[in-house]
Amino acid sequence: MFTNNDIARFRADTDGVQNVIHFNNAGSSLPTNQVTQAVLDYIREEAMVGGYELHALRSEELEGAYSSIARLINASVEEIAIVENATAAWNGAFQSIDWQEGDEIICNQPDYASNYLAYLHHPTKPIVKVIPNNDQGDEDLSAFKELITSKTKLVSITHMPTNSGHLAPAEEIGAICREHGILFLLDACQSVGQYPINVEKLNCDMLSATGRKYLRAPRGTGFLYVRKEVLPKLTPYTIDLHSATWTGKSSYEIRKDARKFENWEGNRANQLGLKVAADYAYQAGMDDVWQRVSHLARLIRAGIQEMDHVTCHDIGTRLGGIVSFTVEGKTASEVQQYLLSQGINVSWNGVPNTYLDMTAKGLEEIVRACVHYYNSEEEVEYFLNAIGRLVP
Known part of the structure; x- marks a missing residue:
């Protein structure tokens, strides 16, 4: 399990965290400085x-x-x-x-x-x-x-x-x-x-x-x-x-x-x-990476569950770092652009990306918040607060 010092070191090795909250790791992660x-x-x-x-x-x-x-x-x-x-x-x-x-x-x-x-x-x-x-x-x-x-x-x-x-x-x-x-x-x-x-x-x-x-x-x-x-x-x-x-x-x-x-x-x-x-x-240790990613993703899912206007669409007994959700009254692109204006990188998917799964769920599109081990709990809280302000 990573310590606070470990997380601080990972973030010190990633200059990009000084510029943006990067929750688009399933698209392209921030590389290490090395x-x-x-x-x-x-x-x-x-x-x-x-x-x-x-x-x-x-x-x-x-x-x-x-x-x-x-x-x-x-x-x-x-x-x-x-x-x-x-x-x-x-x-x-x-x-x-x-x-x-x-x-x-x-x-x-x-x-x-x-x-x-x-x-x-x-x-x-x-x-x-x-x-x-x-x-x-x-x-x-x-x-x-x-x-x-x-x-x-x-x-x-x-x-x-x-x-x-x-x-x-x-x-x-x-x-x-x-x-x-x-x-x-x-x-x-x-x-x-x-x-x-x-x-x-x-x-x-x-x-x-x-x-x-x-x-x-x-x-x-x-x-x-x-x-x-x-x-x-x-x-x-x-x-x-x-x-x-x-x-x-x-x-x-x-x-x-x-x-x-x-x-x-x-x-x-x-x-x-x-x-x-x-x-x-x-x-870094992949067992610890997986534990950290899962922890941060659980925090986001738990926060979303408390919001009436946001729905999480992840299913399965084992879930990783990609959190998929929709916001009532907002398109996925609108959510992405709003979060970008708040200094948060996310991405979104439509039916053509995973046709079978999206149609089975009755979805046209979803937003992805994809965390990694160098992300912080403070970033998760900031993200949830931003999503919370997107009321219909």
Whole structure:
């Protein structure tokens, strides 16, 4: 559990907290000063000595990004690919599967739009089944088991959705997938950096993540984890001279590790920033981060419950740092702009972001207040007071 001194240190390491109350961490977190400095220093040095030359000079440090990510999620270095964002990571895994006509996908109700669009867009037109929620708002595991058939090729779960604080029972779903020998792809875009991710406990075969959200890394960073036993079964949709070797006029060999999902060019300064962010999160301690984020989110939900004109829309037995709500008589955009005028950053989602979940809840849009461990109780109180003034 973090002490007051810990929180003070985290805030001292985050200059942005002096300018704004940042409750948009599910969109893009405030980076630590260490992350920002690492990126700026690399860019300046690159401008002085040359891109390829600095890459060679600092190759060991850049390689360390793979070790830092692997350590954070309890994986091996050869199971990590660094890519430009979570969509590239997720599609790298999804498109590499040997899809056949009649194959089935099982997803959850809060699945993210980009993922579901990929199902619909795939030329084999896989059959998509959706796990229903139980009375508590969690994925119904008994119903999930009933959905599995001999045609089930992939279970694709959004761990934490973009439109609520819901946390899917990924560990239990992963265990069921492993029992049936079904590939399990976990979209951890919102959970990496706020929830203690352990790929062994999750039983996931593939995991996609971004850097810019709760991990507090630069925008334009992401990574893909692929379990080493699964790597030989997946063929990248695209390859280049980094992911494969041209061995003859009519021959080539694809890499054996997860880097077969990468390409040669990338932002090396951002890669270094991703490493620094992963190290910072690991050293902070993900169990304590999760406890802190959950605590601050509970404070907001409790405060909202006392307001007749504000409704919280988070469902499920385990809730994280994304608090979704609506304000009576106000559009989500109006709420966002009002809070911005009060020095508070939030964001909002509409139906297209999570069509299945939003329509099931009868919602057109929601506002997101997304807290992180560097936020303070005083900021939460200020936010609740501001929302309280938004009476119809």
